[in-house]
Amino acid sequence: MNEATGARKRVAITGIGAATPHGIGVEAAWAGVLAGVNTIGPIRRFDARSFPVRFAAEAPEPTALPEVPAAVQHILLDLKGRLAAVAAAEALAMAQLPALGERLGVCLGSEAARPDLAELATRMRSGQLPSAEELVRMSPEAPTRLVAAMAGAQGPMSTVSTACTSSSQSVGEGLLRIRRGEATAMIVGGVDVLVDPIMITGFAKLGALSQRNDDPATASRPFDLHRDGFVLGEGAGFLVIEDWDFAVGRGATILAELSGFGCSCNAYRITDSPPDGRGAAQSMEAALLDARLQPEDIDYINAHGTSTPMNDSSEAAGILRALGERGGSVPTSSTKSMTGHLVAACGAVEAIFCVLATRDGRMPPTLNLAQPDPACPLAHIIGGALTAPVRHALTNAFGFGGSNGTLVISRVDAAGDRA
Amino acid sequence: MTSPAERQPVEVVVTGMALISALGSAFNDELAAVAARLDAGEVGLVEHPPLGALPGGGRAGVVAQLDLDRFLVRRQDKKLLARPSALAVAAAGPLVAAWPGPRDELGLFLGVGREPPDDGESEATLALSAADGQLDERLLSGPGRDRYPPLLPLKTLPNMAPAHISINLGLMGENAALAGVSGASMAAMRAGVRAVAEGRAPAALVGGADARVDLGSARDRLRVGEPGAPGEGAALLLIEPRAAAEARGAKIYGVVEVLDMDASAEAHELGAALRPLLGALGAAEAAAAVVWCLAAGRAASLGAADPGLPPMGLAVRPAGAC
Numbered sequence: 184m185n186e187a188t189g190a191r192k193r194v195a196i197t198g199i200g201a202a203t204p205h206g207i208g209v210e211a212a213w214a215g216v217l218a219g220v221n222t223i224g225p226i227r228r229f230d231a232r233s234f235p236v237r238f239a240a241e242a243p244e245p246t247a248l249p250e251v252p253a254a255v256q257h258i259l260l261d262l263k264g265r266l267a268a269v270a271a272a273e274a275l276a277m278a279q280l281p282a283l284g285e286r287l288g289v290c291l292g293s294e295a296a297r298p299d300l301a302e303l304a305t306r307m308r309s310g311q312l313p314s315a316e317e318l319v320r321m322s323p324e325a326p327t328r329l330v331a332a333m334a335g336a337q338g339p340m341s342t343v344s345t346a347c348t349s350s351s352q353s354v355g356e357g358l359l360r361i362r363r364g365e366a367t368a369m370i371v372g373g374v375d376v377l378v379d380p381i382m383i384t385g386f387a388k389l390g391a392l393s394q395r396n397d398d399p400a401t402a403s404r405p406f407d408l409h410r411d412g413f414v415l416g417e418g419a420g421f422l423v424i425e426d427w428d429f430a431v432g433r434g435a436t437i438l439a440e441l442s443g444f445g446c447s448c449n450a451y452r453i454t455d456s457p458p459d460g461r462g463a464a465q466s467m468e469a470a471l472l473d474a475r476l477q478p479e480d481i482d483y484i485n486a487h488g489t490s491t492p493m494n495d496s497s498e499a500a501g502i503l504r505a506l507g508e509r510g511g512s513v514p515t516s517s518t519k520s521m522t523g524h525l526v527a528a529c530g531a532v533e534a535i536f537c538v539l540a541t542r543d544g545r546m547p548p549t550l551n552l553a554q555p556d557p558a559c560p561l562a563h564i565i566g567g568a569l570t571a572p573v574r575h576a577l578t579n580a581f582g583f584g585g586s587n588g589t590l591v592i593s594r595v596d597a598a599g600d601r602a
Numbered sequence: 603m604t605s606p607a608e609r610q611p612v613e614v615v616v617t618g619m620a621l622i623s624a625l626g627s628a629f630n631d632e633l634a635a636v637a638a639r640l641d642a643g644e645v646g647l648v649e650h651p652p653l654g655a656l657p658g659g660g661r662a663g664v665v666a667q668l669d670l671d672r673f674l675v676r677r678q679d680k681k682l683l684a685r686p687s688a689l690a691v692a693a694a695g696p697l698v699a700a701w702p703g704p705r706d707e708l709g710l711f712l713g714v715g716r717e718p719p720d721d722g723e724s725e726a727t728l729a730l731s732a733a734d735g736q737l738d739e740r741l742l743s744g745p746g747r748d749r750y751p752p753l754l755p756l757k758t759l760p761n762m763a764p765a766h767i768s769i770n771l772g773l774m775g776e777n778a779a780l781a782g783v784s785g786a787s788m789a790a791m792r793a794g795v796r797a798v799a800e801g802r803a804p805a806a807l808v809g810g811a812d813a814r815v816d817l818g819s820a821r822d823r824l825r826v827g828e829p830g831a832p833g834e835g836a837a838l839l840l841i842e843p844r845a846a847a848e849a850r851g852a853k854i855y856g857v858v859e860v861l862d863m864d865a866s867a868e869a870h871e872l873g874a875a876l877r878p879l880l881g882a883l884g885a886a887e888a889a890a891a892v893v894w895c896l897a898a899g900r901a902a903s904l905g906a907a908d909p910g911l912p913p914m915g916l917a918v919r920p921a922g923a924c
């Protein structure tokens with residue numbers, strides 16, 4: 184912030200990369216959600232036939248991995264590391280950053296990885312303990328180390344671990360660091376891989392997962408009256424963000440502006456969201472204020488929309504509370520209806536969808552929204568992608584434990600009075 | 603690079619402190635006595651029977667008593683509290699109770715460790731899911747699942763410590779749970795100081811909580827070569843702009859300033875000096891070092907870094923030196 188003028192640094196998005204159930208690469212994911220392609224199907228990674236939930240949105244195994252420094256190669260032994268590597272490589276290739284050293288930072292959202300059943304079995308048989316490398320690989324900050332090494336980043340590093348809000352908050356944290364002048368550019372985003380027997384067991388027992396085993400393709404139905412839980416997904420999404428003037432100065436292609444960030448806590452319950460949407464509204468209001476925008480400036484909302492009974496009605500209440508009448512008329516969709524819930528990665532992947540919505544003037548639909556819940560009176564995008572200019576898009580992410588994060592993404596030519 | 607003063611125009615002060623460690627639970631003025639004990643080299647480590655089988659003995663920095671129940675809104679949620687969450691709520695309770703302002707904008711920035719221990723709750727599931735020493739997916743989905751604690755996934759998420767503070771004490775403002783080891787609470791304190799200085803939060807709780815005295819965590823530490831005995835604890839600071847603190851007549855314990863990256867590299871890693879006394883506090887360590895300095899009336903530039911990541915730093919000045 185320039186104290187004399189009140190002006191502050193603008194933040195440009197110059198690189199995006201993703202690995203999602205739709206495939207490797209942002210264009211595969213974008214084409215998939217615009218076309219309404221559902222990725223949810225029977226679990227292939229393990230024999231789930233006797234499990235209470237037998238479907239998920241699994242990410243594909245990358246067929247080619249980028250070169251990474253030797254010190255972090257062991258992180259690629261984990262699928263989470265491999266998805267992070269290919270998504271980060273795509274974002275970095277697109278941004279074409281010069282060497283920035285201490286002026287390049289990394290802030291990622293991630294949870295701790297869990298040993299798979301084969302590893303647990305080995306330990307049970309032999310009493311063998313995990314190796315030091317394995318412990319490092321399973322730590323939440325492992326993807327941060329990997330991406331920092333790939334990019335040669337030596338600036339500020341942190342790992343946000345707020346469950347499903349993790350990567351949304353990591354993008355926000357990166358935005359703040361650039362505005363403060365702590366870094367010229369940041370790599371932000373998140374990765375998560377949770378489709379394993381223990382997590383399926385745990386979340387199913389918790390009652391959080393949809394149990395539509397007979398018709399998985401219709402299981403994720405955000406805002407529908409007959410929704411019954413979320414569908415586990417997995418993937419990675421990364422953005423390269425940088426000081427606007429620096430990006431312009433080096434002739435970078437600016438995809439969109441990262442213009443606002445807000446976050447809050449619900450102070451309510453661990454699993455449930457408050458029916459009045461108060462915490463969610465506080466997060467959205469903070470993001471709009473930060474972006475120096477009014478509700479009528481928002482042309483698209485990519486909702487958190489998990490398809491759980493509590494989340495969706497609470498989020499709808501929050502949108503109406505934060506945006507007032509405008510909240511009921513902004514085109515809104517939940518791409519989780521097609522990708523499943525990418526947990527710690529969802530905020531970043533859905534922010535990427537907002538970047539592309541501003542670029543292309545297209546908004547993906549919500550699948551399976553056959554009978555909108557009257558408790559969710561939003562302007563749902565149903566039946567196919569919507570084509571209309573998107574000046575500013577808002578995206579929510581809410582996490583277990585009641586943490587909320589909201590990002591505002593703006594079209595390159597829609598600066599308004601924010602600068 | 604610019605200096606902290608140039609980049610942080612609003613002075614951020616500490617108006618509340620909490621340290622829960624092997625030396626007990628202490629808050630605000632009580633911490634001067636704890637600092638004196640630490641300065642005198644008092645060792646709080648004790649024999650911890652669960653760690654008896656470890657090479658080098660089973661000493662750990664264990665918190666003996668925790669005053670927790672009075673801060674829980676719903677007592678039935680106690681079973682959801684992993685040890686770091688319990689430590690965090692017990693540390694935050696008195697600080698938030700003394701905060702006179704509204705809690706819906708109070709910020710919360712906490713350093714958290716990797717996935718907290720599950721207190722052995724998953725062992726029954728794993729045992730019932732094994733045949734001939736092999737874990738079997740069909741058994742896991744049958745008898746194993748029947749014994750799986752339904753709330754376990756939630757109990758062991760890293761962000762549960764700040765979540766329980768928010769739920770039980772009503773905090774709703776800007777927040778972050780930052781994961782790591784000794785760098786985690788440093789990152790959290792820096793983020794909180796910035797948020798308060800920029801007016802994104804009128805005040806904030808910053809610090810960290812961690813518990814590493816269970817056998818699994820202690821073994822993990824040995825595997826990655828972390829030296830010394832394990833510990834557990836929580837260290838929190840209540841921070842706010844100086845003008846606001848003075849306007850409400852709050853006692854000011856000191857000033858905190860974010861250090862630049864290059865200055866961070868030179869800052870002293872005081873957290874390491876705490877390890878022989880309290881055990882390795884992990885994600886609470888850097889915040890405990892800040893509390894120690896301010897309670898002892900010492901000015902310092904403190905740094906912390908997780909292996910393989912760049913250092914981060916914070917400068918602290920006690921009230922007398924302000």
